[in-house]
Amino acid sequence: MxxxxxxxxxxxxxxxxxxxxxxxxxxxxxxxxxxxxxxxxxxxxxxxxxxxxxxxxxxxxxxxxxxxxxxxxxxxxxxxxxxxxxxxxxxxxxxxxxxxxxxxxxxxxxxxxxxxxxxxxxxxxxxxxxxxCCASIPIIRNLEEYYDTDALSKIRGIINGSTNFILSRMQDDALPFTEALLQAQQLGFAETNALLDIDGHDAANKLSILLAHAFGCVIKPESLLYAGISKLHGDDVKYANQRKQKIKLVAQAQKLKNGKLAAFVLPQFIEAADELADIHNEFNGLITESHYTDKHFFKGKGAGALPTAAAVLSDIAALRYGYKYEYKKISTQNSIQLSNDYYIKVYVSADAFSKIKSHAFEYIDESQSQYGYCAVTGVILAQKLWEDTWWRQPGVSLVTCTDPITPDADYKKISRRSLELAGIT
Ligand SMILES: NC(=O)c1ccc[n+]([C@@H]2O[C@H](COP(=O)([O-])OP(=O)(O)OC[C@H]3O[C@@H](n4cnc5c(N)ncnc54)[C@H](OP(=O)(O)O)[C@@H]3O)[C@@H](O)[C@H]2O)c1
Missing domain, CATH: 3.40.50.720 (NAD(P)-binding Rossmann-like Domain)
Structure with a gap:
């Protein structure tokens, strides 16, 4: 020996x-x-x-x-x-x-x-x-080192602990938004400026960092399509509850058929069977998908003093053996381009129907209105959401549907148009 x-x-x-x-x-x-x-x-x-x-x-x-x-x-x-x-x-x-x-x-x-x-x-x-990124989850080193030869096709997850804490309290304990936010602040989960969390800026910042390490895509957070949870209405939560779904603030990036990258941070309806449905309170969860491995699921505390300190400590220790990020995907790949040229299925609710710009949709699957609450579910071009501000105005909230990127929107649009032309609507 x-x-x-x-x-x-x-x-x-x-x-x-x-x-x-x-x-x-x-x-x-x-x-x-x-x-x-x-x-x-x-x-x-x-x-x-x-x-x-x-x-x-x-x-x-x-x-x-x-x-x-x-x-x-x-x-x-x-x-x-x-x-x-x-x-x-x-x-x-x-x-x-x-x-x-x-x-x-x-x-x-x-x-x-x-x-x-x-x-x-x-x-x-x-x-x-x-x-x-995701405090205690060792995601950056994994993206740097592990997904090197097995290229990633998608990352999707809950990457902001404070908003997840707030949504958990609103959905599990029926706490009003402001009270849930106060609790998050008292527990040290929220940023000093709470707007960074609740308006989605913090998650967009993290997603832009993850995109560089996952796909070699270096972009400023303001180039991303993103929104937070501050405009969610109690009726949106009720709508989700009726369907046995949850609403979570989800960051998602995936390679499109045209080789470009779709990336956004938006509230999303989550089915009970989705791994993200079990991410509660200040926990974060991230699912990676790659060609050979298929799926990995990371879960851990995404905010708070000790979980964040643990990640900082791990970095301090890594410096002792000369560890540094090599940014291999930025250096070696033809950098992948961000695109808003894809269709996304969304649910939009408002306190007045006139606030929902229905002609912006490629098609609408469902429309409802009762007791001063109106909502439509339909497919819209991501670029239109990126450019338009109507869905960001007070009294309007937007939640993406489960599996929101819709590849067959063009086909559906054409078949609907032909039915219309044939007088079958
Ligand atoms: N809290 C979390 O769960 C969490 C999770 C992940 C990442 N982070 C990140 O970690 C960092 C710290 O967050 P935190 O929650 O610990 O913040 P915090 O509790 O608000 O503490 C901020 C500290 O920064 C000091 N400071 C502010 N401006 C300064 C300046 N110009 N020069 C020197 N010191 C200055 C403050 O000094 P005084 O003591 O004199 O006021 C205070 O000690 C932030 O970047 C945050 O995004 C936080």
């Missing part, structure tokens, strides 16, 4: 400069103190408000970023602040100085993905951000 060599040297301690001592920052600090095996030491903590009372040694804190960034003894920066613009400056500065960075700031990464990817290539310095 071959003898196993024992490491004869002590690994050097990883000296960390931590930015942010809020929900996630505090948890990361606590876990590092309780994990001596990690051999990491937090040298300084950057915060915004020097007057705030802290529960640990006050001497560790500084409101001057330069005190951390210019310290030659600090080799790793862990960025966990809630200001995406300042975070970008910190991360850029650190990478230029050759300091490895771990961050969970999806807004910052999504807004500057292209620059940050190029900066890592140029400097050779790693930037890891597992905690930025």
């Amino acid at each position: 071959l003898p196993i060599k024992k490491e004869s040297f002590q690994k050097p301690v990883q000296s960390i400069g931590l930015f942010g001592y809020g929900t996630v920052g505090k948890a990361v600090y606590g876990i590092i103190q309780n994990t001596p095996g990690l051999q990491a030491s937090i040298e300084k903590i950057g915060i915004k408000d020097p007057g705030k009372k802290r529960n640990i040694n006050e001497g560790l804190f500084t409101a001057h970023a330069g005190e951390i960034l210019n310290n030659p003894c600090i080799h790793t920066i862990v960025e966990l602040i809630d200001d995406a613009d300042v975070a970008y400056q910190i991360v850029k500065d650190a990478l230029w100085q050759g300091k490895a960075v771990v961050t969970a700031n999806k807004k910052m990464i999504a807004a500057h993905f292209d620059e940050l990817w190029r900066l890592q290539k140029h400097t050779g310095t790693p930037l890891l951000y597992e905690g930025a």
Whole structure:
């Protein structure tokens, strides 16, 4: 039997400069103190408000970023602040100085993905951000490493813990929207600016990051078709309940027959048999589909101090063995293009029929109106949703149907038109 060599040297301690001592920052600090095996030491903590009372040694804190960034003894920066613009400056500065960075700031990464990817290539310095997408689910490293030869055809999932928590409370406990949101904020699941969650911006930021790692598609979140849950009406929930369905905020991306990529974040009706139906509260769930493997299903806590801190810790540990993202799909594939040229089946409800632009639909399958609540279900070109604003106005809500991408819309439209011409309607 071959003898196993024992490491004869002590690994050097990883000296960390931590930015942010809020929900996630505090948890990361606590876990590092309780994990001596990690051999990491937090040298300084950057915060915004020097007057705030802290529960640990006050001497560790500084409101001057330069005190951390210019310290030659600090080799790793862990960025966990809630200001995406300042975070970008910190991360850029650190990478230029050759300091490895771990961050969970999806807004910052999504807004500057292209620059940050190029900066890592140029400097050779790693930037890891597992905690930025689905918190505790190790999805980015799996997309980077596992789905390399077995190309992905689709990803679909619940990637925002706060909205899923709110929808769970509304559907399972009949809690009003505002009360459910307050609970999410009190439990530390919601972003400091709650609109980032409830209007779908946070999920769009995460989807844009996932698209780069899953399909090599680098696009800004604002290029995506997306909406949140703030306009959902109690009657929409009732409609779902009657059909034994749930409403979830779903992020979906799939390759189309024309080789392009459809991608959106929209509320969706979920059948009881769908894996996503069992994703409750702050949990996230993501299904990947690929040619040989078929389906994988990832489930884990998608928000909160400890689950996010766990992902940050995993990145800190990965830096010890020189791990960095290779962005293979961006570098090697002919980058896949995003397209809104596909049909999507949606349900739109409104407090007045005049608010539903029915002539925008290719065809309408169902239409109902009672007690001041009206709704239509039909197929519409995604590009029309992207361009039009009528479905975003107050009093109107939109939910995609199960399996919403409709490949045979052209065929149906033509056959309906021929029936009309033949006088059979
Ligand atoms: N909470 C979650 O469940 C979760 C999950 C995944 C990812 N994230 C991401 O993790 C990051 C941190 O979130 P959080 O929930 O921990 O936020 P948080 O509780 O609001 O804490 C924010 C921290 O950032 C500090 N800060 C703000 N502006 C700063 C500046 N200009 N310079 C230095 N420090 C500054 C604040 O300093 P003061 O203490 O002085 O106010 C505070 O310590 C965000 O990017 C968020 O998107 C959070």
